[in-house]
Amino acid sequence: MTAREVTKADKAEPGSPEWLKLVTASKIPSILGISRFKSQFALWHEMAGNVPSEPISESRQDDFDYGHAVELAAAEYWRYKNDGWVISRGEVQYTDDALEFGNAATIDGRASRGAWRRIVEIKTARDLEEWGDDGSGEVPADYAAQVIWQQLITGWHEPANIVLWPQYGKPKIYSIEYDAQIAASILTLVREWNASLASGIPPELDDSITTYETVRRLHPEIDGREVQLDAALAHDYLTAVTDDKEITKRLRGLKTRVLDAMGNAQTAVVVDLKIATRSPARGDAIALRSNTKADPATIEGISA
Structure with a gap:
């Protein structure tokens, strides 16, 4: 296995120029075009350096703070449900040096039992509709893709867990099986993505909010010209x-x-x-x- 844990000194800070160049688990859904939060077009221009990452608003930072607090409780809940396993206190990050591009997989919790390793991710939800209303449905596709990327980078092919922490009701634990075929397809699409960045050819425009906002940010000046529309x-x-x-x-x-x-x-x-x-x-x-x-x-x- 070629994965190694990234030391604190070597970690790239989210939003930094170094971070933008990495293919991370959080970027995988956008690269695949299945993200509910950021389009391919928006991420491409961020990674290309054409627009800066959006600054974190006060309300967004509060969401992050809440999420970090929830991780402590969710990890404890997971530990109760998985006797004999231990879980890291805080996130850990891994990279695979065998890949020809910069990559990272940041894991909310590294679970271990002897030689076994398992990924544990923590997610919060205000609305359970994406999870089958009562939390009994399937994991949203973008979250599942992130986890499979984490399994690919770390080499931990044990079924991963997502602990869903809803705003109302009890938490629920989901299992994500590693699928080598899906992982290989994701890796192929990531390589195509990196090739598009190298060639300077962005994805097609779409009707998402983040694409609209990105186009606005790409052209912030008004120069007084007139342009003929089709x-x-x-x-x-x-x-x-x-x-x-x-x-x-x-x-x-x-x-x-x-x-x-x-x-x-x-x-x-x-x-x-x-x-x-x-x-x-x-x-x-x-x-x-x-x-x-x-x-x-x-x-x-x-x-x-």
């Missing part, structure tokens, strides 16, 4: 602006009606199909969350 693009843009105004107004009205029909209830259903939930928001506000997995077509013909 007529089809201009037509589609103005049409979408008009449609958006109408859809926003209609959606607001429908949300008002759903909230009114729910009263103080937590969940709205049609027979046994969940439609929406009410949950606490900031202050005294109430948030209405739709069940994005529900297919409206399935409601046709249902008699409540």
Whole structure:
């Protein structure tokens, strides 16, 4: 095995120029195009040095602080559920020197039992919808990809664990099996990604928020010039602006009606199909969350 633990003195600080050049577990979902938080386009331009990493806001830092505190409790919970194993107090980082590019896998907890090693990751969740509502569903694809990358870099092919720490309810432990075929595919895509960085060819534009914000950051100046737009693009843009105004107004009205029909209830259903939930928001506000997995077509013909 060619993996080695990275010493504290050699660790690159997240957000530093050295860190941006590394292929890390947290970047894998974006590289694969499956991240819920950052697009391929946004990450590519960060790693290419065209835009700086977004500064950490006060609220984001508070999320990080909460996450670090949760890691202590979650590690203790995992230890209770895995008798005979020990787990590191704090994260450890590994790199594989055999790979031709800079890489890192930062592990929340290194579990060990004799010669055995196992990855333990800690995740928090405000909304369990991505985890099957009650936490009984599958691990989100972006988290699973991160863990498989960690297994690849460390060489620890024991089933890894993710401890999900929800905002409400008890934690749940998920198991991630190592899949050599998936790991090889990820490695191939990472090599293609690095080749695109070397050639200066970015990914295609998409409709994600992070791509939109990245394009804005790529062109912060206003030089007073006039540019001719493609007529089809201009037509589609103005049409979408008009449609958006109408859809926003209609959606607001429908949300008002759903909230009114729910009263103080937590969940709205049609027979046994969940439609929406009410949950606490900031202050005294109430948030209405739709069940994005529900297919409206399935409601046709249902008699409540």
